[in-house]
Amino acid sequence: MRIGTPKEIKVHEYRVGLTPAGVRELVAHGHEVLIETGAGLGIGLTDAEYAAAGARIVPDAEEVFATADMIVKVKEPQPVECRMLREDQVLFTYLHLAPDPEQARGLMDAGCIAIAYETVTDGRGGLPLLAPMSEVAGRMSIQAGAHAMEKAAGGNGVLLGGVPGVPAAEVVIIGGGVVGYNAARIAIGMGARVTILDRSLPRLNWLDSVFENRATTLYSTRDAVESAVMKADLIIGAVLVPGAAAPKLVTREMLKSIRNGVVMVDVAIDQGGCFETSRPTTHQDPTYVVEGVVHYCVANMPGGVARTSTFALTNATLPHVIALADKGWRQALIDDPHLRDGLNVHRGRITHRAVAEALGQPYTPALEALT
Numbered sequence: 001m002r003i004g005t006p007k008e009i010k011v012h013e014y015r016v017g018l019t020p021a022g023v024r025e026l027v028a029h030g031h032e033v034l035i036e037t038g039a040g041l042g043i044g045l046t047d048a049e050y051a052a053a054g055a056r057i058v059p060d061a062e063e064v065f066a067t068a069d070m071i072v073k074v075k076e077p078q079p080v081e082c083r084m085l086r087e088d089q090v091l092f093t094y095l096h097l098a099p100d101p102e103q104a105r106g107l108m109d110a111g112c113i114a115i116a117y118e119t120v121t122d123g124r125g126g127l128p129l130l131a132p133m134s135e136v137a138g139r140m141s142i143q144a145g146a147h148a149m150e151k152a153a154g155g156n157g158v159l160l161g162g163v164p165g166v167p168a169a170e171v172v173i174i175g176g177g178v179v180g181y182n183a184a185r186i187a188i189g190m191g192a193r194v195t196i197l198d199r200s201l202p203r204l205n206w207l208d209s210v211f212e213n214r215a216t217t218l219y220s221t222r223d224a225v226e227s228a229v230m231k232a233d234l235i236i237g238a239v240l241v242p243g244a245a246a247p248k249l250v251t252r253e254m255l256k257s258i259r260n261g262v263v264m265v266d267v268a269i270d271q272g273g274c275f276e277t278s279r280p281t282t283h284q285d286p287t288y289v290v291e292g293v294v295h296y297c298v299a300n301m302p303g304g305v306a307r308t309s310t311f312a313l314t315n316a317t318l319p320h321v322i323a324l325a326d327k328g329w330r331q332a333l334i335d336d337p338h339l340r341d342g343l344n345v346h347r348g349r350i351t352h353r354a355v356a357e358a359l360g361q362p363y364t365p366a367l368e369a370l371t
């Protein structure tokens with residue numbers, strides 16, 4: 001198969017879909033790999049390293065999209081990329097379609113086979129291609145939040161860990177999955193007082209046993225969210241209903257009871273955000289203020305630590321890239337129900353139930369589309 005990786009074009013996005021080590025594996029399996037010139041340069045991966053691994057370096061994204069059978073990238077295709085996708089071309093990347101009808105329309109019109117990293121599953125109920133970036137974003141959410149809490153950044157001037165004689169900050173984490181757990185680890189490590197809300201009792205059980213008395217766990221109800229956010233200095237939004245648009249758990253009305261300068265980091269922004277007042281921001285201009293509350297809503301947080309993130313992401317994606325290339329996309333998707341959960345769009349039809357529901361589009365089961 002001919003596999004192509006373009007340079008990412010989202011603002012301050014330096015991750016890359018394949019590393020030289022990944023290229024070498026694919027070439028050893030008999031595949032051809034095209035890499036757009038400079039694709040990895042932002043994180044120190046040079047064209048020479050890709051070429052030494054067996055890739056053909058091509059001058060622009062147009063050539064990658066025009067010649068590859070499968071595009072492997074990181075972020076959802078931007079409109080200019082959607083227009084370059086072709087019928088039956090495989091697109092393997094993050095898509096986050098639920099809050100993005102325009103992109104969904106672009107993928108449907110292209111007739112491509114779009115497989116979303118974020119809805120690929122594993123046998124233990126996890127999301128193995130989302131998890132590495134959730135680990136990164138969870139950990140980053142506390143450092144981003146701590147920075148935004150500084151006065152010069154618009155925050156309330158509270159130090160996360162406090163000092164002797166002055167209490168530490170209150171960090172409230174809504175959603176105790178991969179992002180939430182990693183956020184809690186870092187917040188606890190920095191000396192903050194941490195509360196985690198989730199609506200999964202088994203998950204609360206697990207968090208309680210891991211953190212013992214270093215974090216408070218709360219069952220997530222409207223009441224619990226409302227009273228927790230009122231006493232917070234830093235609020236992390238980390239909920240997910242796979243494939244679906246995020247539920248709005250902190251309402252505009254609640255902001256009136258949140259103190260000025262409190263920081264809300266909405267990690268779930270890529271699924272539309274779990275705060276009513278969230279809208280996507282970029283690394284270039286990450287925060288804005290509503291009702292005195294600082295919002296940080298960067299939709300590609302791991303792009304900020306692109307070198308760590310690229311290796312973490314490609315460790316997880318490479319086996320699937322190899323399976324899709326070795327078996328051909330159709331057979332790979334038929335053989336592996338967990339990879340098949342990643343199929344969001346197939347030749348103009350939406351093949352993931354939650355995505356179809358969120359977009360108000362008809363749903364075609366993936367296996368029906370494939371057979």
Ligand SMILES: NC(=O)C1=CN([C@@H]2O[C@H](COP(=O)(O)OP(=O)(O)OC[C@H]3O[C@@H](n4cnc5c(N)ncnc54)[C@H](O)[C@@H]3O)[C@@H](O)[C@H]2O)C=CC1
Pocket residue numbers: 118127130131133134137174175176177178179180197198199200203220238239240241246247249266267268269270271298299300301302
């Ligand atoms: N902004 C960014 O750059 C990034 C965003 N993300 C996003 O972060 C979000 C969380 O991802 P993960 O932690 O990997 O998901 P996860 O599936 O591991 O955890 C989500 C948790 O939310 C809980 N939950 C669902 N509804 C809830 C409710 N009403 N109240 C409280 N908890 C609720 C679930 O029980 C689950 O434990 C996703 O939207 C993901 O796409 C992930 C990485 C980077």
Ligand SMILES: CC(=O)C(=O)O
Pocket residue numbers: 094118130133134270299300301302303
């Ligand atoms: C998960 C995601 O959206 C990201 O890593 O940018």
Ligand SMILES: [Mg+2]
Pocket residue numbers: 270299300301
């Ligand atoms: Mg994102």
